[in-house]
Amino acid sequence: MLKQHRELSMSIRRTIENNDEAGIRPSKTYQSFVAAAGGHRELNFIEKDVRNYITREVRNVSEQEDAKEFGKYLLRMKEKNPNFFFELQLEEDQSIKLAFWADARSRAACEYFGDVISFDTTYNTNRYNLVCGSFVGVNHHGQSTLLGCSLMKNEEIESFKWLFQCWLRCMGGNAPKGFLTDQCASMKRALEACMPTTVHRWCIWHIMKKIPSKLNGYKAHADVEQQMSHVVWNSHSKDSFDRNWNDFLVNFGLADNKWLSDLYEDRHIWVPIYLDHHFWAGMRSTQRSESMHSFFNKYITRNSSLIQFVKQYDNCLGSREQAERESDAADFHTVIPCATKSPIETQFQDAYTQAKFREVQAQFRGKANCITRLKNSALGYSVYEVGEQVSSSILDKFAVTYDSVAAEVKCQCLLFESRGILCRHALSVLSFEQVSQVSPRYILERWSKKINLFDAASAAHSSSSQYQGQVINYQFRVPAAGDNSLGV
Numbered sequence: 001m002l003k004q005h006r007e008l009s010m011s012i013r014r015t016i017e018n019n020d021e022a023g024i025r026p027s028k029t030y031q032s033f034v035a036a037a038g039g040h041r042e043l044n045f046i047e048k049d050v051r052n053y054i055t056r057e058v059r060n061v062s063e064q065e066d067a068k069e070f071g072k073y074l075l076r077m078k079e080k081n082p083n084f085f086f087e088l089q090l091e092e093d094q095s096i097k098l099a100f101w102a103d104a105r106s107r108a109a110c111e112y113f114g115d116v117i118s119f120d121t122t123y124n125t126n127r128y129n130l131v132c133g134s135f136v137g138v139n140h141h142g143q144s145t146l147l148g149c150s151l152m153k154n155e156e157i158e159s160f161k162w163l164f165q166c167w168l169r170c171m172g173g174n175a176p177k178g179f180l181t182d183q184c185a186s187m188k189r190a191l192e193a194c195m196p197t198t199v200h201r202w203c204i205w206h207i208m209k210k211i212p213s214k215l216n217g218y219k220a221h222a223d224v225e226q227q228m229s230h231v232v233w234n235s236h237s238k239d240s241f242d243r244n245w246n247d248f249l250v251n252f253g254l255a256d257n258k259w260l261s262d263l264y265e266d267r268h269i270w271v272p273i274y275l276d277h278h279f280w281a282g283m284r285s286t287q288r289s290e291s292m293h294s295f296f297n298k299y300i301t302r303n304s305s306l307i308q309f310v311k312q313y314d315n316c317l318g319s320r321e322q323a324e325r326e327s328d329a330a331d332f333h334t335v336i337p338c339a340t341k342s343p344i345e346t347q348f349q350d351a352y353t354q355a356k357f358r359e360v361q362a363q364f365r366g367k368a369n370c371i372t373r374l375k376n377s378a379l380g381y382s383v384y385e386v387g388e389q390v391s392s393s394i395l396d397k398f399a400v401t402y403d404s405v406a407a408e409v410k411c412q413c414l415l416f417e418s419r420g421i422l423c424r425h426a427l428s429v430l431s432f433e434q435v436s437q438v439s440p441r442y443i444l445e446r447w448s449k450k451i452n453l454f455d456a457a458s459a460a461h462s463s464s465s466q467y468q469g470q471v472i473n474y475q476f477r478v479p480a481a482g483d484n485s486l487g488v
């Protein structure tokens with residue numbers, strides 16, 4: 001075990017490099033050598049040699065060399081699959097300024113699930129302090145799905161503009177309908193400039209998290225948080241939100257608080273009653289992006305090189321894909337039985353993935369707490385009041401309208417509009433009206449168990465497919481001297 005007798009053979013070095021790329025810790029790699037050799041004594045090196053080899057040989061590359069390897073990796077991915085997309089902008093010194101990439105499958109997924117995007121940034125994913133931003137959507141099983149990834153030197157407006165324009169080029173110019181972010185002024189300005197028709201929403205969770213620091217010194221901030229959360233979530237009309245917000249400010253003596261009055265001015269961008277008539281696929285906070293970040297933080301550390309980062313990101317994609325494959329298979333093999341004899345429930349059972357059908361069933365169960373009262377009716381258009389017993393002492397009331405000519409039902413709670421699931425109140429009215437089949441407009445293709453992305457992604461490889469025509473094909477651009485951008 002003297003230093004001069006210890007050595008790492010060629011094959012041992014290869015294994016260490018491969019394991020390091022796969023995010024396997026040096027101690028685990030060493031243990032695997034011990035197990036394969038039959039004990040510590042059988043090896044002519046120690047764990048410290050493995051660690052030293054990684055820091056000295058594998059990770060000891062300059063930022064520029066790493067950026068070059070990263071660019072080459074993206075190019076190789078593009079050569080393997082022409083639908084892989086990336087754009088790269090380098091600094092004068094050839095380090096990374098901005099990067100965006102999305103694989104063929106993410107682009108195919110965006111055809112179905114690119115309607116609502118949660119975007120969030122995170123640090124500590126690489127050794128150069130580049131900010132990592134991820135685009136996350138919701139698939140037909142309600143799972144988070146990674147749709148694109150970016151690295152940025154800073155979080156200035158121009159960087160976000162570059163990134164959002166890149167996203168549009170990648171996704172054939174289709175801007176999402178809804179875009180969720182945290183409360184960041186540069187993101188807001190960049191979004192307004194790049195995607196003017198997209199509805200932007202701030203994550204409520206981020207806003208609530210700021211209460212203790214923004215109301216610093218205010219003793220009752222836990223009560224403030226509870227009351228504010230109640231006002232925000234339980235105001236069923238803009239008028240009632242205004243009244244409740246005002247009462248809340250008066251109760252806590254916070255009418256002059258600048259932070260709260262600014263939040264009120266910006267209410268259309270974060271308060272549900274101002275946003276829930278738009279579709280959000282069940283997303284109300286960027287927590288999906290955050291849980292995705294913590295998911296890939298398991299594989300990536302603040303010491304990761306760019307090349308390790310991009311490969312690990314690819315591994316994350318693979319593992320998410322596996323989760324989706326498993327859910328697809330479950331939908332193919334098993335059907336959840338209906339809880340009622342309602343032919344409407346059967347319609348959803350036939351169409352939806354298990355996860356979404358379970359949500360529909362929860363609404364069917366919730367119907368039992370609802371009392372429907374017809375308020376008035378004329379020319380096939382009826383107005384109802386549905387009372388819902390939410391606890392032993394609280395009865396919430398919801399206005400529901402039903403148009404029998406257009407077969408259209410609308411509830412004040414906006415569950416269908418925001419989440420794409422018919423609410424218990426609307427279902428109660430449909431029962432009252434003895435409607436046995438809902439109009440196809442209430443059965444969203446987006447939650448359909450027939451979506452098969454594995455077919456879509458392989459179709460994306462075939463030049464004759466319809467899908468190919470929907471994706472703009474970018475040509476390789478060879479960077480001219482002095483041109484620091486590279487892309488496809």
Ligand SMILES: [Zn+2]
Binds near residue numbers: 398415424425426
């Ligand atoms: Zn409702």
